[in-house]
Amino acid sequence: MSSVRKQYPFDLIEPKWQAKWEQEQTFRAWNPGEKIPANHPFSRRHSTLPPKYYILDMFPYPSGAGLHVGHPEGYTATDIIARYKRAVGFNVLHPMGWDAFGLPAEQYAIKTGQHPRKTTEQNIATFKRQIQSLGFSYDWSREVDTTDPEYFRWSQWIFLKLYNSWFNPKSNKAEPIETLSYPADITTPEQKKAWQDARRLAFVAETPVNWCPELGTVLANEEVIDGKSEVGGFQVVRKPMRQWMLRITAYAERLLQDLDSIDWPDSLKEMQRNWIGRSEGAEVLFKVASGSETIKVFTTRPDTLYGATYMVLSPEHPLVDQLLTAQWPANIPEKWKGSAESRATPADAVRAYREHASSKSDLERTELAKEKSGVFIGAYAINPVNKEPIPIWIADYVLASYGTGAIMAVPAHDSRDFEFAQKFGLPIRIVVEDPSGKDSAGFTGEGISVNSGPLTGLKTAEAKKKITAWLEEHGVGRKTINYKIRDWLFSRQRYWGEPFPIIWRNGQHEALPESALPVRPPDLTDFKPTPSGEPPLARATDWMNLPDGAVRETNTMPQWAGSCWYYLRYLDARNHDAFVGTAAEKYWMTGSSHSAPGVDLYVGGTEHAVLHLLYSRFWHKVLFDLGHVSTAEPFYKLVNQGLILGEDGQKMSKSRGNVVNPDDILKEFGADAFRLYEMFMGPLEMVKPWNTKGVEGVYRFLGRVWRLFVEEKSEVDFEQSITLSPGKGSELLEKISLNPKIQEIEPTPAQLRTLHATIKKVTEDIEGIRLNTAISALMVFVNEAMTWEKLPKSVMADFLKLLQPLAPHIAEELHEKLTGSSETLAYLDWPKFDPALLVENEIELPVQVNGKVRDVIRVPVDAPTQEIEKQALASEKVQAFIAGKEVKKIIVVPKRVVNIAVAG
RNA sequence: GCCGGUGUGGCGAAAUGGCAGACGCACAGGACUUAAAAUCCUGGGAGGAUAACACCUCGUGUCGGUUCGAGUCCGACCACCGGCACCA
Numbered sequence: 001m002s003s004v005r006k007q008y009p010f011d012l013i014e015p016k017w018q019a020k021w022e023q024e025q026t027f028r029a030w031n032p033g034e035k036i037p038a039n040h041p042f043s044r045r046h047s048t049l050p051p052k053y054y055i056l057d058m059f060p061y062p063s064g065a066g067l068h069v070g071h072p073e074g075y076t077a078t079d080i081i082a083r084y085k086r087a088v089g090f091n092v093l094h095p096m097g098w099d100a101f102g103l104p105a106e107q108y109a110i111k112t113g114q115h116p117r118k119t120t121e122q123n124i125a126t127f128k129r130q131i132q133s134l135g136f137s138y139d140w141s142r143e144v145d146t147t148d149p150e151y152f153r154w155s156q157w158i159f160l161k162l163y164n165s166w167f168n169p170k171s172n173k174a175e176p177i178e179t180l181s182y183p184a185d186i187t188t189p190e191q192k193k194a195w196q197d198a199r200r201l202a203f204v205a206e207t208p209v210n211w212c213p214e215l216g217t218v219l220a221n222e223e224v225i226d227g228k229s230e231v232g233g234f235q236v237v238r239k240p241m242r243q244w245m246l247r248i249t250a251y252a253e254r255l256l257q258d259l260d261s262i263d264w265p266d267s268l269k270e271m272q273r274n275w276i277g278r279s280e281g282a283e284v285l286f287k288v289a290s291g292s293e294t295i296k297v298f299t300t301r302p303d304t305l306y307g308a309t310y311m312v313l314s315p316e317h318p319l320v321d322q323l324l325t326a327q328w329p330a331n332i333p334e335k336w337k338g339s340a341e342s343r344a345t346p347a348d349a350v351r352a353y354r355e356h357a358s359s360k361s362d363l364e365r366t367e368l369a370k371e372k373s374g375v376f377i378g379a380y381a382i383n384p385v386n387k388e389p390i391p392i393w394i395a396d397y398v399l400a401s402y403g404t405g406a407i408m409a410v411p412a413h414d415s416r417d418f419e420f421a422q423k424f425g426l427p428i429r430i431v432v433e434d435p436s437g438k439d440s441a442g443f444t445g446e447g448i449s450v451n452s453g454p455l456t457g458l459k460t461a462e463a464k465k466k467i468t469a470w471l472e473e474h475g476v477g478r479k480t481i482n483y484k485i486r487d488w489l490f491s492r493q494r495y496w497g498e499p500f501p502i503i504w505r506n507g508q509h510e511a512l513p514e515s516a517l518p519v520r521p522p523d524l525t526d527f528k529p530t531p532s533g534e535p536p537l538a539r540a541t542d543w544m545n546l547p548d549g550a551v552r553e554t555n556t557m558p559q560w561a562g563s564c565w566y567y568l569r570y571l572d573a574r575n576h577d578a579f580v581g582t583a584a585e586k587y588w589m590t591g592s593s594h595s596a597p598g599v600d601l602y603v604g605g606t607e608h609a610v611l612h613l614l615y616s617r618f619w620h621k622v623l624f625d626l627g628h629v630s631t632a633e634p635f636y637k638l639v640n641q642g643l644i645l646g647e648d649g650q651k652m653s654k655s656r657g658n659v660v661n662p663d664d665i666l667k668e669f670g671a672d673a674f675r676l677y678e679m680f681m682g683p684l685e686m687v688k689p690w691n692t693k694g695v696e697g698v699y700r701f702l703g704r705v706w707r708l709f710v711e712e713k714s715e716v717d718f719e720q721s722i723t724l725s726p727g728k729g730s731e732l733l734e735k736i737s738l739n740p741k742i743q744e745i746e747p748t749p750a751q752l753r754t755l756h757a758t759i760k761k762v763t764e765d766i767e768g769i770r771l772n773t774a775i776s777a778l779m780v781f782v783n784e785a786m787t788w789e790k791l792p793k794s795v796m797a798d799f800l801k802l803l804q805p806l807a808p809h810i811a812e813e814l815h816e817k818l819t820g821s822s823e824t825l826a827y828l829d830w831p832k833f834d835p836a837l838l839v840e841n842e843i844e845l846p847v848q849v850n851g852k853v854r855d856v857i858r859v860p861v862d863a864p865t866q867e868i869e870k871q872a873l874a875s876e877k878v879q880a881f882i883a884g885k886e887v888k889k890i891i892v893v894p895k896r897v898v899n900i901a902v903a904g
Numbered sequence: 905g906c907c908g909g910u911g912u913g914g915c916g917a918a919a920u921g922g923c924a925g926a927c928g929c930a931c932a933g934g935a936c937u938u939a940a941a942a943u944c945c946u947g948g949g950a951g952g953a954u955a956a957c958a959c960c961u962c963g964u965g966u967c968g969g970u971u972c973g974a975g976u977c978c979g980a981c982c983a984c985c986g987g988c989a990c991c992a
Contacts, residue, residue, distance in 0.1 A: 776927035
């Protein structure tokens with residue numbers, strides 16, 4: 001792979017310290033009330049629990065491919081911060097676990113017949129070994145596995161909370177279903193149950209869903225990308241099915257509003273805002289010209305109502321069949337009637353068009369978006385403001401699932417309506433004038449209303465207000481808010497997921513009691529999905545059919561169920577009686593002047609922007625409403641790590657052959673070099689290409705650190721002996737002695753300045769998560785220290801404390817050599833930076849003429865401005881540029897720069 | 905189409921409006937070595953100028969602006985990356 005020589009015995013050092021950390025449980029985080037052993041290093045520093053700091057990684061799906069270099073990017077960053085926070089005195093919670101339900105394990109099981117439990121266990125073991133070999137300071141006593149019954153019983157328990165709650169719009173929060181009140185005409189138990197069932201946060205609905213035949217399951221909207229499944233990229237079709245849904249739409253407004261209270265990247269917040277898709281507008285009621293029906297439309301531009309020249313319903317709109325006329329009205333263009341083969345009556349045209357529309361896959365509907373299609377249904381609606389009859393059409397550019405599934409078309413001011421009207425020769429009436437004076441046909445912005453009765457002359461915003469008031473006054477409309485977000489389709493036809501704690505009796509669903517948890521999946525040997533969409537669990541008839549005639553729900557929950565709340569389980573991972581204990585929840589989730597509410601820092605990729613990160617916020621808010629958690633938001637601060645590309649600048653993939661395996665890097669350079677390189681590549685959030693040569697660079701740096709601390713001859717002896725008797729590694733390691741240049745002496749002022757400049761830079765950079773520049777500061781220190789004749793022990797000890805979060809193994813080893821103490825660096829005080837030490841007596845000041853540097857002068861740090869000006873003007877080089885010119889102005893920026901502005 | 909991000913040496917990058925390119929990679933030269941590797945030292949944006957220095961001009965995607973001074977702030981544009989996309 002490369003020719004770089006072995007820099008230091010990382011292969012002995014790293015296992016040594018990893019074993020010590022494990023044996024000592026160095027990184028255990030302590031809960032309130034927990035007894036901390038007196039010999040634990042934490043006790044030596046803290047007599048009571050200090051403020052908490054919760055730093056979280058997105059837990060991985062343990063795939064068969066093993067760890068990828070992308071995983072440790074975020075994990076290294078959080079580990080550095082976790083170690084730093086411990087050093088500055090926090091009780092740090094830094095856990096890891098496994099998001100282990102999911103499709104790949106199940107598909108592997110289908111192929112090989114191997115039970116997914118088995119492959120999952122193997123994959124977890126591999127992931128854990130790989131993660132541990134990087135020396136991350138996780139508290140493994142809190143490890144969670146979403147497929148463990150002791151874990152998923154609580155996923156099921158939260159589902160029961162959702163099932164047994166409703167969203168009260170008055171209090172704007174979830175409440176127990178018992179608080180629901182009933183209208184006067186709801187009296188019988190059956191009626192009451194139906195009323196409840198229609199309002200639960202977890203409910204059953206028959207709606208068109210995303211069915212993926214290849215995967216044999218339905219998918220949530222968030223899991224479908226461009227008409228294909230997010231997993232596998234298979235075709236997805238719309239199909240009406242009876243499924244479990246979660247009422248996330250009830251939380252649309254709060255999910256949107258609360259984004260303002262959290263510290264997330266703007267791009268991510270924007271993605272969630274777009275997904276929630278709030279839009280303000282009005283509902284308008286249109287009466288049908290001949291008939292008693294009214295059609296409700298949603299519009300964000302009620303000010304354009306006078307420009308509505310036709311109306312469009314979605315092909316699936318329930319009123320279409322009622323509204324159809326028996327015969328075509330006289331004198332309408334032939335092309336309004338749809339395809340030539342079936343245009344005898346409006347009913348024929350509608351039937352043909354519906355077939356045409358439903359045969360299109362979602363993908364085709366998107367790709368063919370440019371070509372508008374539709375048919376007239378023979379009926380007319382009356383525009384409430386001007387009583388004008390307008391033709392009613394159906395067209396697939398109107399979606400059944402958004403708004404009311406019907407629109408008023410204003411072709412002059414909506415690009416889609418404009419296209420449609422041009423194609424079918426419908427009238428285009430300008431009702432808003434473009435203020436820039438351009439042609440107003442096709443103008444979709446805000447302007448001045450024209451040809452609009454009482455609205456004429458008003459600005460768009462005022463026209464909206466006025467017409468909305470008019471609609472409300474006349475009972476033909478009102479202000480409304482629409483959201484793009486749909487309820488969350490929550491059931492899957494899979495084996496490898498949490499069963500629902502639900503049974504069915506006489507076609508009615510019932511919740512199982514909490515005492516029945518966990519509901520374990522049955523043992524199966526055939527995990528295949530069924531073509532009909534019947535879940536595989538239905539094959540286990542013994543399991544499904546209960547003695548009293550009830551049957552179990554055979555759908556399972558999606559993978560998101562486990563990842564929605566895992567960060568809460570970490571707080572109290574072994575609690576058998578509750579999903580999290582009250583004291584633990586309060587301690588870790590409550591903010592203070594030192595730390596944020598909820599998770600202080602969450603690091604992960606953007607791929608979960610509208611999946612896990614939205615779902616988690618939703619569940620958390622429900623738990624908050626029901627009094628189970630203390631904060632309205634789970635993740636206070638979030639950082640997205642950027643993707644790591646292959647050496648060729650392309651996305652890493654097996655097919656490109658540019659995948660870097662962390663095991664290979666670790667074997668050659670060690671964990672510390674790997675960690676350093678991942679951080680040294682560039683800013684955490686940035687997309688950046690891998691370069692193995694760069695690993696050699698930081699590896700050489702660690703070699704220089706090593707050689708700075710150890711005596712050369714003992715190192716040479718070590719290298720010779722280890723070749724002769726490789727088995728005696730740890731014994732030989734101890735014989736390497738300290739560099740005799742390191743002595744218990746007072747540091748020189750210059751040495752102190754170097755140290756304290758490094759402390760300042762490293763501290764500020766870690767706080768700001770600028771780990772690449774923190775590393776470069778350590779390099780600058782080492783480059784400087786290598787020139788020193790003697791190395792003061794205190795300075796070198798402080799340097800190791802700064803190095804520890806980034807390269808913990810080598811830092812611990814050298815610290816042990818330096819001090820003779822094997823006590824871990826993890827809980828030693830972070831070095832304090834003393835600004836007084838950075839003050840110099842004389843500084844160099846660049847002198848500019850008209851912004852260009854012409855000379856550098858040395859001045860006392862506290863020299864008065866006049867003195868600096870005088871000295872700057874006295875410079876020969878400067879004189880060459882200002883001679884014979886008029887000096888207009890001299891700017892002296894203290895400790896920064898002098899600029900002389902001259903004329904000409 | 906809409907939203908967000910990013911453009912700086914051969915490469916990864918750094919720079920509270922104040923000496924552009926820290927740190928590292930790659931490269932070149934030197935020391936050590938029989939030799940190589942490793943290590944240590946030195947050099948380096950481009951162009952010009954010089955015996956050599958000194959020095960000069962240009963330079964942070966493009967064009968313009970604000971400022972004593974702009975990679976950084978403002979305006980317009982271009983390119984690439986990511987997300988959303990018939991959402992009325």
